[in-house]
Structures are given as structure tokens and as C-alpha cells.
Amino acid sequence: MDVHKTYTVEEAKRKLERYCAYQERCHKEVRNKLKDMRMIPEAIDVVLVHLIQHNFLNEERFAKAFVRGKFRIKNWGKNRLVRELKFREISKYSIDEALKEIDLDDYYETLDALIVKRINMVKEKDHYKKKKKVVDYLLYRGWESHLIYEKLNAYMK
Structure with missing residues (x-):
């Protein structure tokens, strides 16, 4: 990524729509990506709201996909899953819902x-x-x- 490139809010929306469509993302990842793109806090909020409203970004969906994947592929137990989700600033509600994904x-x-x-x-x-x-x-x-x-x-x- 070119460090000097600046993005309009519309360009950032399109770029992050693709970023989120590629795989489930958490809010923290998307916020960090926008910061890396040198977006100002107001623009970051506008883009996040857009992504949430258009269902590109969904915390609970991310948490469920994360839990299913890490349990199935890496054989992580619930303590590690919870710790990793908390690190990603996922709400307790979404974490609890995600853990229900494990039979x-x-x-x-x-x-x-x-x-x-x-x-x-x-x-x-x-x-x-x-x-x-x-x-x-x-x-x-x-x-x-x-x-x-x-x-x-x-x-x-």
C-alpha cells in the first residue's frame, strides 16, 4: 500500500467493502485498516457505520465464524477462544453467542x-x-x- 495515497470517504468505503467481503472482519481490524489508510476519526466513523448498515461488518457473525474456524482447524478450547475474541474487543454477548456454535x-x-x-x-x-x-x-x-x-x-x- 502506498503510504502517501489519500482516500476519499467513498474510495475508503469501496476498498473496505472488498476487504470485509473477502473474509469476516472485526470492528478493531477495520478501524486499524482505516487508520493505516490515514483516514481522520470522523471519516473512520462514517465508513464503519456504512459497513455495518450494509452488513459488510457484523460483530456477532465475525465471532461465530472465528470460533468455528479456530476450534475446527486449530483445536482451540473455549478459554483461548474467549481470550482471543476479547483481544479483538468483541462484546460479551457476541462471545457467548459464538461459543454456542461449538457442539x-x-x-x-x-x-x-x-x-x-x-x-x-x-x-x-x-x-x-x-x-x-x-x-x-x-x-x-x-x-x-x-x-x-x-x-x-x-x-x-
Whole structure:
């Protein structure tokens, strides 16, 4: 992007319509993009309102797509999903709605599969060290500690 290029509000609207149509975006991403385009705060607000009114920008839709994608592709647990959405300044309501996108059976099956896979990957002889490595891995990915220990204790007596 040319640093010296200036945009009219109309040009910015068209550019950001394409930006939002390409993939779901959160308000923070779009606001940052407009700041990078050197738009003044008043123009940023005009463009954001336009994108929201014309359904290019929808916080709840973004949150749902984000949760589905990160859970399915990266196997993130709910804690990590919530943390990442909060970082993107998504409202509590939208976060709660987005988490409903995860089927609980899928959630537990995914955790089971991750535990089995990780137990087999960790080449540690000491039982407690091995368990700790598996737990640390899952906590980093945002899985709830009570679920991790409950499932892990079933696999590692």
C-alpha cells in the first residue's frame, strides 16, 4: 500500500467493502485498516457505520465464524477462544453467542483426541513430567483445566 495515497470517504468505503467481503472482519481490524489508510476519526466513523448498515461488518457473525474456524482447524478450547475474541474487543454477548456454535459432543471428542495424540507424542519416561507436558500443551490451547484433568486421569492412571 502506498503510504502517501489519500482516500476519499467513498474510495475508503469501496476498498473496505472488498476487504470485509473477502473474509469476516472485526470492528478493531477495520478501524486499524482505516487508520493505516490515514483516514481522520470522523471519516473512520462514517465508513464503519456504512459497513455495518450494509452488513459488510457484523460483530456477532465475525465471532461465530472465528470460533468455528479456530476450534475446527486449530483445536482451540473455549478459554483461548474467549481470550482471543476479547483481544479483538468483541462484546460479551457476541462471545457467548459464538461459543454456542461449538457442539458439546464435538468439543469433548476433540479434547479426547488431542489428549491421546499428545500422550503418544510426548517422549517422557517420568509419568508426572509426561502428564505435566500434556496438561501444559492443552492449557496453552485454551482448554479448561477441570476437563483436562478429568479426561487425562482416565487415560493416564
